Amino acid sequence: MKITDIRLGMVKVPLKTPFKTALRTVNEIEDVIVMIETDTGHIGYGEAPATAVITGDIHGSIIEAIRTVIKPKLIGLDISDLNHVTRTIQNCIMKNYSAKAAVEIAVYDLFAQLYKAPLYKMLGGGVPKLTTDLTISVDYIDKMVADSLDAVDRGFETLKVKVGKDIGVDIERVKAIYAAVEGRALIRLDANQGWTAKEAVYALHKLEDAGVRLELVEQPVKALDIDGLKYVTDRVHTPVMADETTFSPREVIDLIKMRAADIINIKLMKTGGISNAIKIADICSFYDMQCMIGCMLETSVSVSAAVHLAVAKSDVITKVDLDGPSLCAFDPVVGSVNFDGADISINDAPGLGIQSIKGLVMLP
Numbered sequence: 001m002k003i004t005d006i007r008l009g010m011v012k013v014p015l016k017t018p019f020k021t022a023l024r025t026v027n028e029i030e031d032v033i034v035m036i037e038t039d040t041g042h043i044g045y046g047e048a049p050a051t052a053v054i055t056g057d058i059h060g061s062i063i064e065a066i067r068t069v070i071k072p073k074l075i076g077l078d079i080s081d082l083n084h085v086t087r088t089i090q091n092c093i094m095k096n097y098s099a100k101a102a103v104e105i106a107v108y109d110l111f112a113q114l115y116k117a118p119l120y121k122m123l124g125g126g127v128p129k130l131t132t133d134l135t136i137s138v139d140y141i142d143k144m145v146a147d148s149l150d151a152v153d154r155g156f157e158t159l160k161v162k163v164g165k166d167i168g169v170d171i172e173r174v175k176a177i178y179a180a181v182e183g184r185a186l187i188r189l190d191a192n193q194g195w196t197a198k199e200a201v202y203a204l205h206k207l208e209d210a211g212v213r214l215e216l217v218e219q220p221v222k223a224l225d226i227d228g229l230k231y232v233t234d235r236v237h238t239p240v241m242a243d244e245t246t247f248s249p250r251e252v253i254d255l256i257k258m259r260a261a262d263i264i265n266i267k268l269m270k271t272g273g274i275s276n277a278i279k280i281a282d283i284c285s286f287y288d289m290q291c292m293i294g295c296m297l298e299t300s301v302s303v304s305a306a307v308h309l310a311v312a313k314s315d316v317i318t319k320v321d322l323d324g325p326s327l328c329a330f331d332p333v334v335g336s337v338n339f340d341g342a343d344i345s346i347n348d349a350p351g352l353g354i355q356s357i358k359g360l361v362m363l364p
């Protein structure tokens with residue numbers, strides 16, 4: 001199975017409600033779709049969101065990186081040489097993680113199609129079911145409480161509550177949500193870099209002292225403030241998770257050695273795809289550290305790949321934040337991963353099982 005062409009398109013899906021974090025507000029998903037064509041007629045699908053505030057990637061950079069650098073290196077390569085193909089993707093350009101991720105996802109899709117197996121089986125097998133959390137956007141307290149109750153009524157048992165704005169209001173936000181859903185849902189926080197280390201310790205001590213039990217707090221401080229992350233990790237009982245701080249396997253090793261966080265959030269759009277995500281999961285497994293599998297604002301094209309990976313690495317990926325499809329007004333993908341509220345399941349179609357993408361607009 002040889003790569004003959006790589007075509008690009010755009011998919012646009014409105015969100016059910018605006019997605020608001022300490023870093024940005026977004027109303028719709030607009031992502032680059034990668035379609036890798038082969039001499040056997042098989043097509044592999046991938047997707048890249050433009051998350052400039054986290055990965056530095058924008059639509060133009062994703063499209064140009066794939067068109068002018070990655071694609072010329074891949075034409076003619078044999079999908080059965082998976083390691084050679086993924087190394088070529090990783091080594092042909094620095095950074096550009098989302099572009100690399102989209103192409104790698106399509107390559108892994110084809111690799112599993114080649115052997116007529118669902119991707120998770122090619123990655124080691126597992127039980128093809130997951131349960132995801134749902135993100136509660138940062139907003140007025142009453143709105144966040146109402147959104148949290150609605151999510152619990154819809155069957156979500158874990159809520160990822162966005163904070164990282166005004167520290168005093170953040171504490172009140174979390175207390176109010178905890179009081180409203182106590183006993184019905186687990187709460188994890190994501191400050192998206194919005195606090196200083198001292199603010200984070202202050203807020204978490206206030207919440208701990210008030211009896212608010214949190215599953216974890218994600219990325220309390222700036223991405224590059226590793227000392228600050230360790231400062232928080234050393235001082236609070238609530239487990240601290242690194243998200244924006246860690247992209248590569250090297251960064252994960254450094255973080256583990258410093259004991260700067262308790263948990264790592266693996267996202268394909270930070271790792272540059274599946275090959276490095278596997279390395280990070282294996283490093284964490286070696287060091288006995290838990291991981292979460294996360295996503296950016298992605299549709300079920302690329303989130304499906306994250307689902308397959310998480311199923312295969314469920315020994316170490318014990319937490320799931322794959323709510324991209326749940327945030328979408330509709331699922332544009334006809335495919336094999338079924339996103340039904342909190343419940344995610346995979347059937348036995350080969351690869352990612354993607355048959356078509358509704359509303360896909362191909363780029364010239």
Ligand SMILES: C[C@H](N)C(=O)N[C@H](CCC(=O)O)C(=O)O
Nearest residue numbers: 051135294295296297321323324
């Ligand atoms: C969508 C997911 N639940 C999430 O919250 N991801 C964010 C980043 C999303 C974005 O801004 O596109 C995160 O974990 O920080």
Ligand SMILES: [Mg+2]
Nearest residue numbers: 190218219243
């Ligand atoms: Mg995060």
